[in-house]
Amino acid sequence: MSPRLLTLSRFTTTTATTITTKGIHSYRAFSSKLTPSNYAFAFDIDGVLIKGKRTIPEARSAIRMLNGDNALGRKVPFVLLTNGGGVTEQAKAEQISNMLDVQISPEQVVLSHSPMQALVDQYKDKNVLVVGGKDRECFEVAKGYGFNNVIIPDDIHHWQSSVWPFRHPSRDSLSPDADSLDFSKIPIGAVMMFHDSRDWGRDIQIMLDVICSENGVVGTQKGDCTVQEIPIYFSNNDIIWSTEFPVPRLGQGSFKMALESVYKTLTGTNLQSTSYGKPYPTTYAFAEQVLGRINNGKKPSRIYAVGDNPAADIQGANNYGWSSILVRTGVFQEPGNSSHFPATSVCQHVEEAVKWVIQQEEGKNES
Ligand SMILES: [Mg+2]
Structure with a gap:
C-alpha cells in the first residue's frame, strides 16, 4: 500500500528549551x-x-x-x-x-529521562530523590548524568522500615552509602521519577513524605501543606503501555494520577509537577x-x-x-x-x- 500523504506543511517550531550538554558523550x-x-x-x-x-x-x-x-x-x-x-x-x-x-x-x-540532564545544573549538589526502575539502576543513571547526591526510596525504607512496614527492601537494591544515611538530617531538594515504580504504595508514601515535609526532611510535616515547596518531575506521562500481555499495562502517567489524587485528598490542593518524554x-x-x-x-x-x-x-x-x-x-x-x-x-x-x-x-x- 502506498503511504498516503496528508500534508507536508511545516509548522512554526516552538521555542526550544535550553538544554545542557552535560553528560552527553562526544558525537x-x-x-x-x-x-x-x-x-x-x-x-x-x-x-x-x-x-x-x-x-x-x-x-x-x-x-x-x-x-x-x-x-x-x-x-x-x-x-x-x-x-x-x-x-x-x-x-x-x-x-x-x-x-x-x-x-x-x-x-x-x-x-x-535523557532530557532531564537539563536539571543537572540546578540540582547537581542538592539531594535528589530518584524514583522508579529496577533495583538501583536509576540511581546509576542519575549519577551518570551528573547528579552528585542521589537518594532512592529503598535507602529511605532501609533507614526506617516503619516508613512502609509491609516489606523490607533487598540489600542488593540499596545505594552504596545506604547504611550511613540518616534521613532526619538530609533535606531533599527535588523528586524525580525516572521510570515506572516497582512498588506503587511504598513510593507514593515516600514521595508524599518528601513533598509534605518541612524543608524536604522525611519524618517531619510542614504546617501548611497547601504550599508545595519541593518540585517534582516525571520522565513520561504514559497512562498505559504494551507488553506481550494481551491487555495494556498501567504506566507512569497512571502512577502520577494516583499520587495526584492522594495529594489532593490530603491537602485540598493540586500537585504541581513537570513532565518530560513524548x-x-x-x-x-x-x-x-x-x-x-x-x-x-x-x-x-x-x-x-x-x-x-x-x-x-x-x-x-x-x-x-x-x-x-x-x-x-x-x-x-x-x-x-x-x-x-x-x-x-x-x-x-x-x-x-x-x-x-x-x-x-x-x-x-x-x-
Ligand atoms: Mg511505541
Whole structure:
C-alpha cells in the first residue's frame, strides 16, 4: 500500500528549551562519517523497531538503509526517541544494536529521562530523590548524568522500615552509602521519577513524605501543606503501555494520577509537577539538538518521526513541527489514519516509512 500523504506543511517550531550538554558523550565518531543532511529521522522503539523481545523484521533493513545501504550510499542521521528508560543510553543502544544486528551508538538514543540532564545544573549538589526502575539502576543513571547526591526510596525504607512496614527492601537494591544515611538530617531538594515504580504504595508514601515535609526532611510535616515547596518531575506521562500481555499495562502517567489524587485528598490542593518524554516539547527540543550534533553541527531542516502511538509519537511530532509517520506494527490498528491525532502519512511498517521519505527527499525510488 502506498503511504498516503496528508500534508507536508511545516509548522512554526516552538521555542526550544535550553538544554545542557552535560553528560552527553562526544558525537564525533558517528558524525565524522556523515555528510550533513537536510533531513533526519526520529524512531520510536516499541511497536516500530521491536515488539517485546521480538524484532520487527522490516526494522533491520530500514536502519541499514539509513546507515548507507541505499542507492546514493548516503548516511541519514537518526535518533531513537522512546518513552522507555530505566537504563543508561549505552545499555539501550547495545540492546537495540544486538536485536537489530545494526550499529546504534549511545548518542543516538533519547530515553524518557535523557532530557532531564537539563536539571543537572540546578540540582547537581542538592539531594535528589530518584524514583522508579529496577533495583538501583536509576540511581546509576542519575549519577551518570551528573547528579552528585542521589537518594532512592529503598535507602529511605532501609533507614526506617516503619516508613512502609509491609516489606523490607533487598540489600542488593540499596545505594552504596545506604547504611550511613540518616534521613532526619538530609533535606531533599527535588523528586524525580525516572521510570515506572516497582512498588506503587511504598513510593507514593515516600514521595508524599518528601513533598509534605518541612524543608524536604522525611519524618517531619510542614504546617501548611497547601504550599508545595519541593518540585517534582516525571520522565513520561504514559497512562498505559504494551507488553506481550494481551491487555495494556498501567504506566507512569497512571502512577502520577494516583499520587495526584492522594495529594489532593490530603491537602485540598493540586500537585504541581513537570513532565518530560513524548509528547512534551522539551523532549523534542533535546532530540533536535542531538540530531544537529550527529549531523556535523547542522540542524536538519526536516525531521520525520516514526511511531505507533498517535497520542505520544504523532501528537508530539505534529505539535513540534516535525512530519509524522504512523506505522501499523504496534498499538495503532484503526483503518486509515488516526482520528484523534492524524499523522502526516500512514505506513504499514518502518521500512515502508523510510523508503517513502527517501523517495520524497531524494526523488528516487529506493526499492
Ligand atoms: Mg511505541
